[in-house]
Amino acid sequence: MKNVALLGATGAMGQRFVDMLENHPYFDLRVLVASSHRRGKKYGKDVHWLLGNSVPDYVKDLEIMEFNVKTLEKENIDIVFSALPSEVAREYEGTLREKGYPVFSNSSAYRMEGDVPIVIPEVNREHIKLTKIQKEKYGGFIVTNSNCSTSGLVMALYPLKKFGIEEVIVTTYQAISGAGYPGVASLDICSNVIPYIKNEEEKIRRESRKILGTYENGKIKSYKMRIIASCARVPVRDGHLESVVVKLREDVSLEKIKESMENLKPLEGLPTAPKKPIIIRDEDNRPQPLLDACMGNGKSKGMSVVVGRFANIEGYLRFYLLVHNTIRGGAGNAILNAEYALKHGYVR
Amino acid sequence: MKNVALLGATGAMGQRFVDMLENHPYFDLRVLVASSHRRGKKYGKDVHWLLGNSVPDYVKDLEIMEFNVKTLEKENIDIVFSALPSEVAREYEGTLREKGYPVFSNSSAYRMEGDVPIVIPEVNREHIKLTKIQKEKYGGFIVTNSNCSTSGLVMALYPLKKFGIEEVIVTTYQAISGAGYPGVASLDICSNVIPYIKNEEEKIRRESRKILGTYENGKIKSYKMRIIASCARVPVRDGHLESVVVKLREDVSLEKIKESMENLKPLEGLPTAPKKPIIIRDEDNRPQPLLDACMGNGKSKGMSVVVGRFANIEGYLRFYLLVHNTIRGGAGNAILNAEYALKHGYVR
Amino acid sequence: MKNVALLGATGAMGQRFVDMLENHPYFDLRVLVASSHRRGKKYGKDVHWLLGNSVPDYVKDLEIMEFNVKTLEKENIDIVFSALPSEVAREYEGTLREKGYPVFSNSSAYRMEGDVPIVIPEVNREHIKLTKIQKEKYGGFIVTNSNCSTSGLVMALYPLKKFGIEEVIVTTYQAISGAGYPGVASLDICSNVIPYIKNEEEKIRRESRKILGTYENGKIKSYKMRIIASCARVPVRDGHLESVVVKLREDVSLEKIKESMENLKPLEGLPTAPKKPIIIRDEDNRPQPLLDACMGNGKSKGMSVVVGRFANIEGYLRFYLLVHNTIRGGAGNAILNAEYALKHGYVR
Amino acid sequence: MKNVALLGATGAMGQRFVDMLENHPYFDLRVLVASSHRRGKKYGKDVHWLLGNSVPDYVKDLEIMEFNVKTLEKENIDIVFSALPSEVAREYEGTLREKGYPVFSNSSAYRMEGDVPIVIPEVNREHIKLTKIQKEKYGGFIVTNSNCSTSGLVMALYPLKKFGIEEVIVTTYQAISGAGYPGVASLDICSNVIPYIKNEEEKIRRESRKILGTYENGKIKSYKMRIIASCARVPVRDGHLESVVVKLREDVSLEKIKESMENLKPLEGLPTAPKKPIIIRDEDNRPQPLLDACMGNGKSKGMSVVVGRFANIEGYLRFYLLVHNTIRGGAGNAILNAEYALKHGYVR
Numbered sequence A, B, C, D: 001m002k003n004v005a006l007l008g009a010t011g012a013m014g015q016r017f018v019d020m021l022e023n024h025p026y027f028d029l030r031v032l033v034a035s036s037h038r039r040g041k042k043y044g045k046d047v048h049w050l051l052g053n054s055v056p057d058y059v060k061d062l063e064i065m066e067f068n069v070k071t072l073e074k075e076n077i078d079i080v081f082s083a084l085p086s087e088v089a090r091e092y093e094g095t096l097r098e099k100g101y102p103v104f105s106n107s108s109a110y111r112m113e114g115d116v117p118i119v120i121p122e123v124n125r126e127h128i129k130l131t132k133i134q135k136e137k138y139g140g141f142i143v144t145n146s147n148c149s150t151s152g153l154v155m156a157l158y159p160l161k162k163f164g165i166e167e168v169i170v171t172t173y174q175a176i177s178g179a180g181y182p183g184v185a186s187l188d189i190c191s192n193v194i195p196y197i198k199n200e201e202e203k204i205r206r207e208s209r210k211i212l213g214t215y216e217n218g219k220i221k222s223y224k225m226r227i228i229a230s231c232a233r234v235p236v237r238d239g240h241l242e243s244v245v246v247k248l249r250e251d252v253s254l255e256k257i258k259e260s261m262e263n264l265k266p267l268e269g270l271p272t273a274p275k276k277p278i279i280i281r282d283e284d285n286r287p288q289p290l291l292d293a294c295m296g297n298g299k300s301k302g303m304s305v306v307v308g309r310f311a312n313i314e315g316y317l318r319f320y321l322l323v324h325n326t327i328r329g330g331a332g333n334a335i336l337n338a339e340y341a342l343k344h345g346y347v348r
Helices: A012-020 A069-074 A086-098 A121-138 A148-163 A200-211 A254-262 A327-343 B012-020 B069-074 B086-098 B121-138 B148-163 B200-211 B254-262 B327-343 C012-020 C069-074 C086-098 C121-138 C148-163 C200-211 C254-262 C327-343 D012-020 D069-074 D086-098 D121-138 D148-163 D200-211 D254-262 D327-343
Strands: A002-007 A027-033 A079-082 A102-105 A141-144 A165-173 A214-216 A219-221 A226-230 A240-248 A278-280 A305-313 A316-323 B002-007 B027-033 B079-082 B102-105 B141-144 B165-174 B214-216 B219-221 B226-233 B240-248 B278-280 B305-313 B316-323 C002-007 C027-033 C079-082 C102-105 C141-144 C165-174 C214-216 C219-221 C226-233 C240-248 C278-280 C305-313 C316-323 D002-007 D027-033 D079-082 D102-105 D141-144 D165-173 D214-216 D219-221 D226-230 D240-248 D278-280 D305-313 D316-323
Touching: A002 A012, A002 A086, A012 A027, A012 A327, A069 A086, A079 A086, A079 A327, A086 A102, A086 A121, A086 A141, A102 A327, A121 A141, A121 A148, A121 A200, A121 A214, A121 A327, A141 A327, A148 A165, A148 A200, A148 A240, A148 A254, A148 A278, A148 A305, A148 A316, A148 A327, A165 A200, A165 B165, A200 A226, A226 B240, A226 B316, A240 B226, A254 A278, A254 A305, A254 A316, A316 B226, B002 B012, B002 B086, B012 B027, B012 B327, B027 B069, B069 B086, B079 B086, B079 B327, B086 B102, B086 B121, B086 B141, B102 B327, B121 B141, B121 B148, B121 B200, B121 B214, B121 B327, B141 B327, B148 B165, B148 B200, B148 B240, B148 B254, B148 B278, B148 B305, B148 B316, B148 B327, B165 B200, B200 B226, B254 B278, B254 B305, B254 B316, C002 C012, C002 C086, C012 C027, C012 C327, C069 C086, C079 C086, C079 C327, C086 C102, C086 C121, C086 C141, C102 C327, C121 C141, C121 C148, C121 C200, C121 C214, C121 C327, C141 C327, C148 C165, C148 C200, C148 C240, C148 C254, C148 C278, C148 C305, C148 C316, C148 C327, C165 C200, C165 D165, C200 C226, C226 D240, C226 D316, C240 D226, C254 C278, C254 C305, C254 C316, C316 D226, D002 D012, D002 D086, D012 D027, D012 D327, D027 D069, D069 D086, D079 D086, D079 D327, D086 D102, D086 D121, D086 D141, D102 D327, D121 D141, D121 D148, D121 D200, D121 D214, D121 D327, D141 D327, D148 D165, D148 D200, D148 D240, D148 D254, D148 D278, D148 D305, D148 D316, D148 D327, D165 D200, D200 D226, D254 D278, D254 D305, D254 D316
Parallel strands: A002 A027, A002 A079, A079 A102, A102 A141, A165 A226, A278 A305, B002 B027, B002 B079, B079 B102, B102 B141, B165 B226, B278 B305, C002 C027, C002 C079, C079 C102, C102 C141, C165 C226, C278 C305, D002 D027, D002 D079, D079 D102, D102 D141, D165 D226, D278 D305
Antiparallel strands: A165 A240, A214 A219, A240 A316, A305 A316, B165 B240, B214 B219, B240 B316, B305 B316, C165 C240, C214 C219, C240 C316, C305 C316, D165 D240, D214 D219, D240 D316, D305 D316
């Protein structure tokens, strides 16, 4: 068992970490860090809990701490998870790396740094080798998640890489939980769609090229493809839906496409790894956020990407995908990264 | 003043016709036709009114009739509007055409017939000349509306035709009112997105090519472009939002694109014609269904298409558009077609 | 293990039964009955599944049957659950009772019959003795659930009976799942409230008096109290919220009220029985459907009633309660009734 | 024409004032006051407009000012409308009264002061005489609106006063626009109900007694009745629905009740006064926020209270009412108060 700390523990994403780390076989969540005005308050009393259940018992009486490396040292923290907003993440995660900590972060602050990987382990686990370079430089390292929409997109694209991805046009229908709390005002989104999410389109473009890229001699070489993203917020609680139109270099049948996706190899023996990273639905009208965001059971619930509505149109491949934005697109992926890193000796 | 009848008067689209025809300067709505089980009931008592106001006084006491050509003759009906479901439309509209009536229809039944035009007057008013061919054949004629999503798309594409449209990838966020009443069950759409609308994607593809096509010697020659449509229903009441990615033959600046759209010529002197067929919004986060679906005033409220979020990405033009699905994408466009036909002598 | 059949297996309530009976330690669901047009189809293919997970594996390949006593006999069915609409329930449940079956029904068809109990086991388990009278008359028996809103109300009122309940004014905020599928049209309820649910107010009044009544010599003597119910539908998926204003004969402190509710005795040793039938929340703003409808774990998840916002105002007691309408107010309560009946020898 | 200023012009309620004052025959809105950080910005550019239309042209280019009495003097302001939050209202409205201004306020800051009236002109216009007492003391005066839920309740109760109101139990379903902007977070209210609105229940109790009270010798004598309020927020944009249970001293038929409500006298000749202050709906399922909040036309749209679902139960009268919370329950009522005050010489 490793002792872990969580930064940004009271926010919407932090709550998801807390929920997923309950009874985790590897990680013992011992330190909850949040804004200084919450310091000393009991988590169970102070947090505005947003998930449809209660604050888990194991953290109810933990006292919230403010960010302080000394505290982490005193509590013998081995691994740090970060659900910080980017503004703060830059400073805190950097400090922790300098102090020798492995940081698994959902924040965007370091994602595009040359020596920091964005890891989705079923897709690009070899990128985690960058942590060695970081360790040499700083003592510790940062492994990041991708942006929430990107995670689902990349998982669906990766099995198509072998056919040559020339161009991707992705249009999103994103859930409100992606904006954190308080996030989107109800007057703005109730019975409405907002066709704008700050920086999201640019993140999708940059990050997906990096994740699909190849690790060579301590560097990531981006994958070359044209990519156009159009992002909108819809009045849905959880689950980002994405329509994807892809131009492949090869001419491939839909059957082969589906087969490639279904055969995306699961990670063996990791608690949060889903048995089927990609689930194909053959119905006319799936995937749907309400029905498909939480596929799976136990610790890997919500970690699969659900794909459907395949069609070949005008020489393009078209499909819809659904990703749970705070699980695979957030806390769950960071935990899976840490599990993988631990099992393969990147963390000791 | 022309005497008009409305088929399908009690449905969601029928109600929109009733609402828009109140105090209309050209059309006197005298006959409301609905299913036979409603026959003889007063419209104001029997209709399940869905618009956020009351049943207009002028129709409250009209008795609902069942479909019957004799009734129309007795009431000296000059023009028929149809808000019928396609199954019934085929028969009834065909009968009326044979009896010499001009029918302005929102139904899809006849849209793809060679001698029936789909008219959006700001875009392809010359297609209405096909009515002459119909008149010769049948005595009367049918002029159709496009499918609701198609109407907005085509209005935004038309000003780009001069730059050469090679390829269009459109992804929709469609309102529940587009499915009629009872339409979508609340358990299916409340806090959800359904990425499927029956036949919609195919309709968008076929109809937009036809509308953008050219009238030549009594025939419509379809416009050649590749088009890929992906359609989903979102929990919004009114207004279809669409993300559009276009490949143009020419390299055009965004300024010129916007200018072309803004300069789309309005129809002069028709009550339902908006002064600005296309409204450009320069904000980051527009158009939005809730804020932009009902732009405009008086009779032309909701008849403009609102466009925003222009970008040049990877050699493509990208924008979002919004169209009021039951006004410009339905009743309003049919009324405008009738106004145009009347003013230009196609109806006497 | 008892062999059980489910009537009305494909509806919204039927699905809840299917979900709750998965891996049930007492009941083996072997026969799924639905409308005759579904006969022979595989449940997993034919059902329009509405819960946020997949059709459970154990029923996926079961063939749907139409109602037929012979089938039940051939399959050695011991117990029947009914999620039928009332119109059909009257006939089918009556037939089964005549054939000697114990029927646990969610339908309202027989609720107000003199010899049929409405049972919420934590409240009035002795009413189940009426089944003996039925057995003598018919061979089998029917035990009903209360109406969904009534179940929560009665559970919260029962601990107050000892203080003398003079008058109850209850106002509801009811979820759309209570109307079944397709149920409420999205155009009617999206961003709206409908202050009317057919027969609901009358059901609450009649049923709560019967359930709180006393069993004496083979009869139920209704509890005497004034009760006024006002019912509305709100755009929420699951969980009926109710504001309750009660006039008690005795003057009781809020502490004592809460204590009485918290002390409502759980049923021991039954899989679906919650450890805390009533959960008190002391926060300002609870209970809330989204957060509190699914309290609890495992088989008894959603079986507790959550109560909060206690106040003494103008000599009245006021509180809000929340009940999961398709679990405690439906399938869950019927299953609990069957568990109780089995354990106490009413079913063999 | 009077020159008017609006305090709190950019908030949700301020926007409603701006919308309703467009083309007002008496009032020329010339000064828009908001937080100092907005100073100098053009209203049309800076406001986050929330109503389903565009910022009206007449204010688009007005520069936002910060609060400053000198500015009002320079612009020759005759009347001030206030849509300020209570915290700020106390100071600013007090200052303006001292400087001799008549202030028509939607804020709660001064409502319960002995010499400040809460006026709903159809109900208690004689309370406006309190302004004379204020004028003597301070030079200017403040006339307040009631709380938004209270306004609808009191309008429906007033016609019942003659039968003797002993007790009122009111339960609300309140729209999100009542919480201002950003107000309620979408994650809190999307597919949920929140049974708590800070101070609302107490406001309803206090204010309704004051408004129904009588003016005697420069004082308001509160009306004596027991009143219990339970308030909840629902995912609806506009329109507060309320279930009301009333005990009257007299035994009155429903017909007489309805007649009394329908006969509530309108104010003659004021632009914002509705012809029917109370509209009775006889359908089973009305009033509904979506359909009934905006009854009426022109300037008085949304100023009527809509009442339905009358029943006599257990010796109580029960009905549901609907009030547009930002029109009759806000800006509209303040404007009507100002119109009345002007016409009757309280403002010169």
